[in-house]
Amino acid sequence: MRTYPFVTVDVFTDRRFGGNQLAVFPDARGLSDAEMQSLAAEFNLSETTFVLPPTDPANTARVRIFHRTAEMPFAGHPNVGTGYVLADRAVDGVLRFEEIAGLVEVRVERDAAGTLTGTTISAPQALTLGGELPVPLAAACAGIDPAGIITARHAPTLAADGGSWRLLVEVTPEAMAAAGPDIAGFRRTVAAHAELGGQLSLYLYRREGAGLRARMFSPLSGTWEDAATGSAATPLAGFLLHLGGEDSSAIDIVQGVEMGRPSLLRAAARRTEGGIRATVGGGCVPVLRGEAMLG
Incomplete structure (x- = not known):
């Protein structure tokens, strides 16, 4: 039996059961494409993310995003939420995610006491x-x-x-x-x-x-x-x-x-x-x- 830890976060909110739900698999090594898709369908959320080692070691991670029926090249709340989950991997407050649409930069946000509060992402392409x-x-x-x-x-x-x-x-x-x-x-x-x-x-x-x-x-x-x-x-x-x-x-x-x-x-x-x-x-x-x- 293979086991894969996951976490869920509510994104774009400051309270539980608000915002948009997201499931994150912080270490998806060993999961096949079909298994990722099946897990996303099982969670039945708008998106689920799977974190893999980056292709370029200068980046933080390779992040794959699936909705209920297909993989997505980029999405907003999955990056904001995954950045929150992986905040301890940030270098100078910045994470860099490799995605199908390109490189997504994520800036980690903390309050005056240093408590993690959220993140801000840059869309990978121009309008x-x-x-x-x-x-x-x-x-x-x-x-x-x-x-x-x-x-x-x-x-x-x-x-x-x-x-x-x-x-x-x-x-x-x-x-x-x-x-x-x-x-x-x-x-x-x-x-x-x-x-x-x-x-x-x-x-x-x-x-x-x-x-x-x-x-x-x-x-x-x-x-x-x-x-x-x-x-x-x-x-x-x-x-x-x-x-x-x-x-x-x-x-x-x-x-x-x-x-x-x-x-x-x-x-x-x-x-x-x-x-x-x-x-x-x-x-x-x-x-x-x-x-x-x-x-």
Whole structure:
């Protein structure tokens, strides 16, 4: 019998049972690809991470991220949470994770007493914008009236910075409250847009005071609704900077409220010679420890 220790953390929160859940296997040596995928499906969380030795010894680790049905090139809350779990491996407060999408830098955060509180990650790639999707299709996916989508600044737009495409959609407060994923709408949309590769993550946002409120639906990959989506917060921060004229910006995003798992994501973006780069950070709280038993 082979045993593999794991821990779970709640990410983008300062209290247990808030934020987005994550399972982390700090030493995944010996696990096959199929076993990693099976463990991710068994946990049934939005993502599970598996830590392996780095290819380049100058880096901290190789991190593989799986959702319920497939491996991901990059994701936000898995990096924030894995950085928290591996914080004791940091050099000068920095971790460097090798991932399919590229190198992810993680900065460890501590309070004045030196207590670990959370991490901030840099998206591995600059902002990339895809095409726009018609308002009626986006509305159908969200189960809302098309009038609830605000297009004064932009149409529903695909964006990414190392992870999967996220469809960024600004909505009214009423539409945000009423939204819920319509699986038939998602299937019609991916069938009509081959560039989506059969998958679609819908990220709704609205203004709330000086920050934003958000909800994310990705039912075709098994996530009916996500409590906190760091890999949507970074392209959104970058996209909003792209629409404006500033050199840099920072914004707080609240997500997961409708699920009873409120999350706070601190996102920022800046213009560089290589394009718009973004970061996202937040708090983490450990919850569970255990072992997976494999034959």
